[in-house]
Amino acid sequence: MGRVNALLAMCAGILLHGAVLAGSAADEVAVADAYARAVPPGQANSAAFMLMQNSAAVAHAVVTAASSVSAVAELHTHTMSDGMMQMRQVARIEIPAGGEARLQPGGLHVMLIGLHSDLAPGSELSLTLTFEDGSSKQIRVPVRRIAMKMMPHKMEGMQHGKMQH
Amino acid sequence: MSVTGHNRLALLAIFLLIATLGWVLLYWSPAVQTTLNLRERPRGGDFVLDSHAGPVSLQQFRGKVVALYFGYTQCPDVCPTSLGFLSLAVNELSAEELAGFQGLFVSVDPERDSLAHLQSYGAYFHPSILGITGDKARLDPIVESYGAAYRKVESASAMGYLIDHSSETYLIDRNGVLAEVLAHGTPPVDLLAALRRLLAQPQ
Ligand SMILES: [Cu+2]
Numbered sequence: 434m435g436r437v438n439a440l441l442a443m444c445a446g447i448l449l450h451g452a453v454l455a456g457s458a459a460d461e462v463a464v465a466d467a468y469a470r471a472v473p474p475g476q477a478n479s480a481a482f483m484l485m486q487n488s489a490a491v492a493h494a495v496v497t498a499a500s501s502v503s504a505v506a507e508l509h510t511h512t513m514s515d516g517m518m519q520m521r522q523v524a525r526i527e528i529p530a531g532g533e534a535r536l537q538p539g540g541l542h543v544m545l546i547g548l549h550s551d552l553a554p555g556s557e558l559s560l561t562l563t564f565e566d567g568s569s570k571q572i573r574v575p576v577r578r579i580a581m582k583m584m585p586h587k588m589e590g591m592q593h594g595k596m597q598h
Numbered sequence: 599m600s601v602t603g604h605n606r607l608a609l610l611a612i613f614l615l616i617a618t619l620g621w622v623l624l625y626w627s628p629a630v631q632t633t634l635n636l637r638e639r640p641r642g643g644d645f646v647l648d649s650h651a652g653p654v655s656l657q658q659f660r661g662k663v664v665a666l667y668f669g670y671t672q673c674p675d676v677c678p679t680s681l682g683f684l685s686l687a688v689n690e691l692s693a694e695e696l697a698g699f700q701g702l703f704v705s706v707d708p709e710r711d712s713l714a715h716l717q718s719y720g721a722y723f724h725p726s727i728l729g730i731t732g733d734k735a736r737l738d739p740i741v742e743s744y745g746a747a748y749r750k751v752e753s754a755s756a757m758g759y760l761i762d763h764s765s766e767t768y769l770i771d772r773n774g775v776l777a778e779v780l781a782h783g784t785p786p787v788d789l790l791a792a793l794r795r796l797l798a799q800p801q
Pocket residue numbers: 480509510520521542543544674
């Protein structure tokens with residue numbers, strides 16, 4: 434009995450120690466450049482985009498999302514297939530060890546479904562991201578109208594990218 | 599000597615077999631190819647659909663350049679991007695050019711997109727963009743004649759069904775002829791150039 438307990442304690446110790454060393458996913462994944470798309474009045478849905486960066490030596494993943502402005506938030510992606518844009522729900526968004534996941538128009542996004550009110554440019558919403566280890570992170574997401582400027586070919590470079598922020 | 603020759607031939611045959619098998623496994627997807635309308639040289643052509651203000655026919659826009667797009671308003675990303683780009687281009691038109699332009703957003707989701715909502719949805723991007731739709735029996739021939747495609751997909755999402763759809767923008771000249779098909783993501787500057795090309799053509 435004593436042995437079993439000791440063994441259990443050791444296992445727990447190792448697990449805890451590992452957890453402390455690794456930190457929680459919410460701590461190790463930084464979110465930058467988050468924004469949600471402003472939508473026309475009466476729209477049922479919108480989408481939020483962001484850059485997730487994982488500083489850990491292990492992969493992390495977002496498994497669920499919730500928002501202050503919609504009944505439901507889901508993880509979605511887009512793929513072009515058979516000449517059609519296909520939007521699909523995904524179970525998780527992986528952020529590789531030391532890498533990043535970019536949620537952007539035409540690809541991965543947090544889908545906001547059943548908006549309680551119109552998303553007006555300049556307003557802000559809060560989004561809770563929950564990770565594979567159960568840790569979670571709340572972020573503020575500004576609402577923006579997307580692509581409101583003409584983008585001449587020549588300005589595709591650095592300055593323009595900066596100017597948008 | 600001849601044994602080695604045979605061996606080489608055999609090796610070559612095996613290699614070819616593996617290569618063929620690999621190709622078949624990687625690229626051959628007969629089921630997908632046959633079930634979809636693959637677009638081959640779209641014809642375009644006149645049609646009549648419904649708007650909040652009543653029936654709209656393509657014919658009534660003779661003399662104008664028309665930009666036509668198929669989508670649905672619950673689309674969170676692809677449709678707003680396309681219409682946003684179009685609005686950017688249209689914003690650059692002079693008042694005179696604008697008088698010769700009409701945008702048409704055709705919803706392929708008549709079940710969920712009311713005519714009233716389509717009206718405000720189109721206008722949100724630009725007052726010259728009109729939201730229209732009709733039942734499936736009327737939509738499908740139009741979608742087909744323009745070489746577009748869509749399909750309803752059941753899903754576990756809280757959205758209910760989803761709609762896969764092509765996302766090209768179709769430009770129709772002043773004579774009602776389908777003139778250009780612009781790929782999804784065509785930059786606003788290129789959209790503008792294409793619009794001006796067609797606006798400059800005499801009727
Ligand atoms: Cu989505």
